[in-house]
Amino acid sequence: MSEGDESAALTELAKRRGFFFGSSEAYGGVGGFYTYGPQGAALKSNVEEAWRERFAVQEGNLEIEAPTIMPEPVFEASGHLDGFDDMLVECAECGESHRADHLIEDNSELEDAETLSPEAAAEKIADLGLVCPTCGADLAGQSVEDFNLMFETNIGPGSSTPGYLRPETAQGIFVEFPRIKEYARNSLPFGVTQVGRAYRNEISPRKSIVRTREFTQAELEHFIDPERDEADLSAVEDVEVLLYPATEQEADDGDYVETTIGEAVDDGIIGNAWLGYFLGIAQEWYETVGVDMDRFRFRQHLAGERAHYSSDCWDAESEVDGDWIEIAGFSYRSDYDLSKHGEYGDDDFTVFQQYDEPKTVERAVVDPDMATLGPEFGAQAADVAEALETLAERDPDAFDADEVTLDVDGEEITVDTDVANFAVETQTEAGEHITPHVVEPSFGIDRTVYTLLAHAYETDEVDGEARSYLSLSPSVAPTNVGVFPLVSNVDGLVDLADDVAEELRAAGFAVVYDDSGSIGRRYRRQDEVGTPFCITIDRDGLEGDGADTVTIRERDSGKQVRLPVDDLVGTLVGLRAGTASFDDVLDDNEVVEA
Structure with a gap:
C-alpha cells in the first residue's frame, strides 16, 4: 500500500470507527476544526493522562488550568502581537490564500522555508514557477505578507476590553507565576504543567488533525536558577536517541547521530543538560505510549528557526506518510518570558534566593531631596527620583561630577549631584531576587494521537481473510x-x-x-x-x-x-x-x- 493509500485508509477508518472527523459537516464544514468521536476522545484522553502521569506526577510538578482567552496586554508582553506570523500568499485569480513556506517546501528540496523573509519567499515562488493549488494560476509576482495567527475577540460589552484566544498554553503559566511561586514555596527549581486548548488561525490547515486551528497542548514550564540548579542526568544518561543536529542538517553529507543522552550532553551536541534530561524522559514516554521508534527522531532547530529568546531548541518528530512532523518542542527560553511580564505587569516575577551565608556588600544609594525636585520638576519629580536611583545602581561614578544627566521618558534632564544625596553604604544581604530561566517541553496532543494511529495501523490476513487493525499500546487504547x-x-x-x-x-x-x-x-x-x-x-x-x-x-x-x-x-x-x-x-x- 502506498503512502497516500495508507493516509486515505487511516482517514476512512478514523471517520467510520469514530476516532475523528471534520466538524460542522451538516453546515458544510469549516477547515481546521475536528470533532473526536467516542474512540478518538477516549484515545486522546488516555494520552493526556499518560502525559500527566509522567511529566506532572512522576516529576513532582504542579498543574494549573488557566483561561483560554486573555487580555491584549498579555500578548503585547509576550511578543505575540508583533511576531506571531506566518507567510501568506494570495492567488490573484481565485482569491485563495496559501502558506508560502509550505508551497515552497512541497515543491522543492528546501526543508526550512519558514526561515525565509517574505521578500525571499516571493522570489523563491517566482523562481520555482509555483502555481495556485486551487485554480492553477501563476503565483509569480504575488507579494508574500506576514499574517498574524491569533484569533481576536472582545471581553465584555460596549467599549469592551480587546482580548485574544491563547495561541499556546504557556502564557497562562507565566502570567500566574507571582502566585504559583508561592505554592512552590519560592524554592527553585520547580515545574508547572498545563494541558488545554490553544488556537491559531492557520492559513492553510492540512493533514487532518496534524495542522488545525484549535488543538490541545501539554506543556511544562520548568523554572530554574541557571547559576545554581544543575540537571541530574543519572536517570536518562543511558537512554539511546537518534539526533539530527543543526550541523548535520547543514552539511552536504550530514547524517543522523545515534548516541545516548549522557554522551550527547558530554560531547556538546545537546548544549544544555536540562534539555538533555527532558529529551531522555520524552524518548522513553513516546516508546511507552506506542510511537514506532524506528520512525522517530529529535531534530535541532537551525539558527533561523529558533525564536529570538531561545538559545537552543529541539523538536521530537515522527515520520508519517513519508513526511516528518513535529510532535513536541524542547526549548531553553532563558528569562525572556518572566522578564517581559515583569516589565509590562504590575507584580513581582522574581524569586528570592537565600545565600548559604549572609554577604556584606557595598551599595550605591541615593536619597533624593524631594523638596527641591518637586518645585523644579513638578509631575516629573517622582520619575526623576527613580532615574537617579537607577543611575546610582548602574553607574555610581557618575555622581563624582557636580551634575548628572538623566533620561526621563526620552527627555534629557540635568540635576545637581548634591540634590541626589548620593552615598555608598555597607549592607548585609541574606539573598537576592533573581528572574528564573525556563526550560520548556511542549507536546502536541493531537499530533501525538495521529502519530499513534498512523504507526499502529496494520493489515494482515487471518483465516484467509484480510484484516486491518490498530496495534495500539494497552496503556492508551480507547x-x-x-x-x-x-x-x-x-x-x-x-x-x-x-x-x-x-x-x-x-x-x-x-x-x-x-x-x-x-x-x-x-x-x-x-x-x-x-x-x-x-x-x-x-x-x-x-x-x-x-x-x-x-x-x-x-x-x-x-x-x-x-x-x-x-x-x-x-x-x-x-x-x-x-x-x-x-x-x-x-x-x-x-x-x-x-
Whole structure:
C-alpha cells in the first residue's frame, strides 16, 4: 500500500470507527476544526493522562488550568502581537490564500522555508514557477505578507476590553507565576504543567488533525536558577536517541547521530543538560505510549528557526506518510518570558534566593531631596527620583561630577549631584531576587494521537481473510477489553459474561460488551479500533467441578489462552501496565487453538 493509500485508509477508518472527523459537516464544514468521536476522545484522553502521569506526577510538578482567552496586554508582553506570523500568499485569480513556506517546501528540496523573509519567499515562488493549488494560476509576482495567527475577540460589552484566544498554553503559566511561586514555596527549581486548548488561525490547515486551528497542548514550564540548579542526568544518561543536529542538517553529507543522552550532553551536541534530561524522559514516554521508534527522531532547530529568546531548541518528530512532523518542542527560553511580564505587569516575577551565608556588600544609594525636585520638576519629580536611583545602581561614578544627566521618558534632564544625596553604604544581604530561566517541553496532543494511529495501523490476513487493525499500546487504547458471550441462549453463560464485564469495569478497565454476530466478526470489530484483549465466555468454561474459566485473546497475534476467572483482573492489570507480556500469559496457562 502506498503512502497516500495508507493516509486515505487511516482517514476512512478514523471517520467510520469514530476516532475523528471534520466538524460542522451538516453546515458544510469549516477547515481546521475536528470533532473526536467516542474512540478518538477516549484515545486522546488516555494520552493526556499518560502525559500527566509522567511529566506532572512522576516529576513532582504542579498543574494549573488557566483561561483560554486573555487580555491584549498579555500578548503585547509576550511578543505575540508583533511576531506571531506566518507567510501568506494570495492567488490573484481565485482569491485563495496559501502558506508560502509550505508551497515552497512541497515543491522543492528546501526543508526550512519558514526561515525565509517574505521578500525571499516571493522570489523563491517566482523562481520555482509555483502555481495556485486551487485554480492553477501563476503565483509569480504575488507579494508574500506576514499574517498574524491569533484569533481576536472582545471581553465584555460596549467599549469592551480587546482580548485574544491563547495561541499556546504557556502564557497562562507565566502570567500566574507571582502566585504559583508561592505554592512552590519560592524554592527553585520547580515545574508547572498545563494541558488545554490553544488556537491559531492557520492559513492553510492540512493533514487532518496534524495542522488545525484549535488543538490541545501539554506543556511544562520548568523554572530554574541557571547559576545554581544543575540537571541530574543519572536517570536518562543511558537512554539511546537518534539526533539530527543543526550541523548535520547543514552539511552536504550530514547524517543522523545515534548516541545516548549522557554522551550527547558530554560531547556538546545537546548544549544544555536540562534539555538533555527532558529529551531522555520524552524518548522513553513516546516508546511507552506506542510511537514506532524506528520512525522517530529529535531534530535541532537551525539558527533561523529558533525564536529570538531561545538559545537552543529541539523538536521530537515522527515520520508519517513519508513526511516528518513535529510532535513536541524542547526549548531553553532563558528569562525572556518572566522578564517581559515583569516589565509590562504590575507584580513581582522574581524569586528570592537565600545565600548559604549572609554577604556584606557595598551599595550605591541615593536619597533624593524631594523638596527641591518637586518645585523644579513638578509631575516629573517622582520619575526623576527613580532615574537617579537607577543611575546610582548602574553607574555610581557618575555622581563624582557636580551634575548628572538623566533620561526621563526620552527627555534629557540635568540635576545637581548634591540634590541626589548620593552615598555608598555597607549592607548585609541574606539573598537576592533573581528572574528564573525556563526550560520548556511542549507536546502536541493531537499530533501525538495521529502519530499513534498512523504507526499502529496494520493489515494482515487471518483465516484467509484480510484484516486491518490498530496495534495500539494497552496503556492508551480507547477500549481495554472486549467481553463476548459465545452464544446467548446457554444457561449461566450470559450471566458469567455480565459478571466478568462488571468486575473489569469496577477494576478500572474500559470494557465493551458484544453479543452480536459471529465471534470472528466481533474480534474484527475490536481489532479495528485497537482493543488489545478480548474475553470469550464459552461452554467449556462452565463445564466440570472446577472454577469457571474464560479465554483471553491478544489482538496482534490472535493467540488465545484459557485461564480461571479469578485470575483475569490481575492478568489484565499486568498486561496493561506492561509489567507482564502476553508471552508470559501463554507460558503460564492453557493455550487454546482458535
